[in-house]
Amino acid sequence: MSADYPAREAVKAAFARMEEVRAGRDGLNCVVWSDRDWSLDLAKEADERRGGALAGVPFAVKDNIATHHLPTTCASRILEGYVSPYEATVVKRLREAGAVLVAKTNCDEFAMGSSNENSVFGPARNPVDPSRVPGGSSGGSAAAVAAGIVPIALGSETGGSVRQPAAFCGVVGVKPTYGRVSRYGLVAFASSLDQVGVFGATVNDAALGMEAIAGRDERDSTSADRPVPGLRFDGSQRLDGVVVGRPREYFPESLDPRMRERVEAAINVLRDRGAVVKEISLEHTDLAIPVYYIIATAEASSNLARFDGVRYGFRDNGNDGLKGMYEATRSRGFGPEVIRRILLGTYVLSAGYYDAYYRKAQQARTLITRDFGDAFDNGVDVIITPTTPTPAFEIGGGAEPYEMYLNDIFTATANLAGVPAMSVPVGAMDGLPVGAQIIARHFEEAKMFRVASVLENALGVRGGVK
Amino acid sequence: MAVTRDDVAHVAELARIALDGARVEELVRELNGILSHMDVLRKVDTEGVEPTAGVGDAGAPLRPDEGPPIPLDRSLEDFAPAMRDCFFLVPRLSTHEDNVEDVG
Numbered sequence: 001m002s003a004d005y006p007a008r009e010a011v012k013a014a015f016a017r018m019e020e021v022r023a024g025r026d027g028l029n030c031v032v033w034s035d036r037d038w039s040l041d042l043a044k045e046a047d048e049r050r051g052g053a054l055a056g057v058p059f060a061v062k063d064n065i066a067t068h069h070l071p072t073t074c075a076s077r078i079l080e081g082y083v084s085p086y087e088a089t090v091v092k093r094l095r096e097a098g099a100v101l102v103a104k105t106n107c108d109e110f111a112m113g114s115s116n117e118n119s120v121f122g123p124a125r126n127p128v129d130p131s132r133v134p135g136g137s138s139g140g141s142a143a144a145v146a147a148g149i150v151p152i153a154l155g156s157e158t159g160g161s162v163r164q165p166a167a168f169c170g171v172v173g174v175k176p177t178y179g180r181v182s183r184y185g186l187v188a189f190a191s192s193l194d195q196v197g198v199f200g201a202t203v204n205d206a207a208l209g210m211e212a213i214a215g216r217d218e219r220d221s222t223s224a225d226r227p228v229p230g231l232r233f234d235g236s237q238r239l240d241g242v243v244v245g246r247p248r249e250y251f252p253e254s255l256d257p258r259m260r261e262r263v264e265a266a267i268n269v270l271r272d273r274g275a276v277v278k279e280i281s282l283e284h285t286d287l288a289i290p291v292y293y294i295i296a297t298a299e300a301s302s303n304l305a306r307f308d309g310v311r312y313g314f315r316d317n318g319n320d321g322l323k324g325m326y327e328a329t330r331s332r333g334f335g336p337e338v339i340r341r342i343l344l345g346t347y348v349l350s351a352g353y354y355d356a357y358y359r360k361a362q363q364a365r366t367l368i369t370r371d372f373g374d375a376f377d378n379g380v381d382v383i384i385t386p387t388t389p390t391p392a393f394e395i396g397g398g399a400e401p402y403e404m405y406l407n408d409i410f411t412a413t414a415n416l417a418g419v420p421a422m423s424v425p426v427g428a429m430d431g432l433p434v435g436a437q438i439i440a441r442h443f444e445e446a447k448m449f450r451v452a453s454v455l456e457n458a459l460g461v462r463g464g465v466k
Numbered sequence: 467m468a469v470t471r472d473d474v475a476h477v478a479e480l481a482r483i484a485l486d487g488a489r490v491e492e493l494v495r496e497l498n499g500i501l502s503h504m505d506v507l508r509k510v511d512t513e514g515v516e517p518t519a520g521v522g523d524a525g526a527p528l529r530p531d532e533g534p535p536i537p538l539d540r541s542l543e544d545f546a547p548a549m550r551d552c553f554f555l556v557p558r559l560s561t562h563e564d565n566v567e568d569v570g
Contacts, residue, residue, distance in 0.1 A: 068539065081545075082545060083540070083545065085538035085539050085540040085541075085544070085545070086536060086537075086538055086539065178521045191526075192519065192520045192521065192526075218529070219529075219536065221526075221527045221528055221529040222520075222526060222527065284510075286506065287506065287507065287510060289503070290503055290504040290506055290507050291507070293500065293504070294504060294507075301481060305481075305482075308482070309547060310546075310547070310554050310556055311542070311546055311547075311554055312545045312546060312547070313545075313547070314547075315547035315548070317557055318557070321557050321558055321559050322556050322557050322558065322559050323482070323559075324557070325556060325557045326482040327482050327483060327484040328484065330481075330482055330483050330484075331483050331484040331485070334483070339483055340493065340496060340497075342481050342483065343474065343477050343478060343481060343483065343493060343497065344497055344500060344501075346477040346480050346481045347469065347473065347477045347497065350476070350477060350480065356508070357501075357504060357507075359517055360507050360508070360510075360512060361507060362517030362518050362519060363510075363512035363515040363516070363517050363518075364507055364510055364512060364515075365517070365518040366512075366515050366516055366517065366518045367510070367512070367515060369518060369521065400496075400499060401496055401499065401500055402499055402500050402503050405500075416518075416521075417521065418521030
């Protein structure tokens, strides 16, 4: 890398890597929009400014986060050709820290999915094994980091959409506390759950990205006015005095023994470093998927009402006046999973079913949140679990909708409770990455990163394809 | 609480999504499949438990509705499907007897 033009050289290297790994539609299909000349212009500006914690670092952004110049389409036909007239705060903050945007990444349509197969661009592929999914919904961002194109990428989380693909691709994935990061410019899916998350090739890469994007933003009234702590730690340190909770509900008898063994090995590392491991119970965990899919789809049915063909994106005029235009636009613009979720969400909110489903789910959400509060009140600093029940599965497996939803079984609870959580690679089974999830109390991301740094240091597992 | 064809047709109407008959049948099966897993919630004792609507520091606060709008770097005409004289154009209501204007 040239000392005079570090950003330009780094951006050239990122584009060279995109070609080398065939990141486009005919290959990994993780990058859906990019413009080399435009990114090189951004790099030139970054080199002239010379500064920032991420000076010259190329980064990628999920296709549901607003950026200048490159389209923002949520991998949906209904936003075909849409280029945002404004930029998300998280993207602006990364640029202000010196980083340079090089790619928009593939994802499940409107972030609805766990495999990246529900995309108008077709499925993204896992760089570790291209016959397998990279996970979802932020599969393209995970794959771009795992393939060595960028060290940092942004995704979004509603029920595990950063952590699950991070685990599948062998990289680090972080969902911050609800309110920690601005959502201005993130296309809304389920507003009581959504957060922007960060992927990193290493724990420190993810920490640098999170430090840059976190903090109050006047343009997002749900962003918290809290100081942002440093998140980078020396992974060789000891963890004396740290209490690690091991929730029995996340290690069911049905869990693959190899998955269990990798995560138990990670727990043993923490014990060796001086942490106290405590068996705990998060007893309402089995309610997470029903609660999540009621609340998330209900909120989605409301949020996605804005896509009606009137103001932006795709329109089909239909042949029956205004209502016909709405129906033709939405039926042709949305893919099958998005339609399924809009209808499910409309159903659980509709007269006669609201109390039985939606209100009941909101009450059960309270119980799930209390489980975490009780654990942390009883002295637990962080909770450790497997991130996913299985490693990455084959593309085109054709799972029933609910089977696919079970991918979120270990991750959706953190979104429902609003607590921060991250996935860190801890090994492999059959050559496929395995991730451990670390969960902390609201706004205690630093504890989570400290433990993640120790796991990375001790296990020597660095993400991505060599 | 099984979902029927009429239920699917009703919520599709509410959500402004047009479905053909075969798709309605598929959705009846799929939604029933999903909702059968939601029945576990009925067994949970939630007597006296407050519902959680949001988990932020202060619920879902509204920002002050003041100040100039956030500037856009492209004009609305740049991405609106159909616009004229600062108005978005849409087809007429189907109850209207005039000819539907071509709005592209």
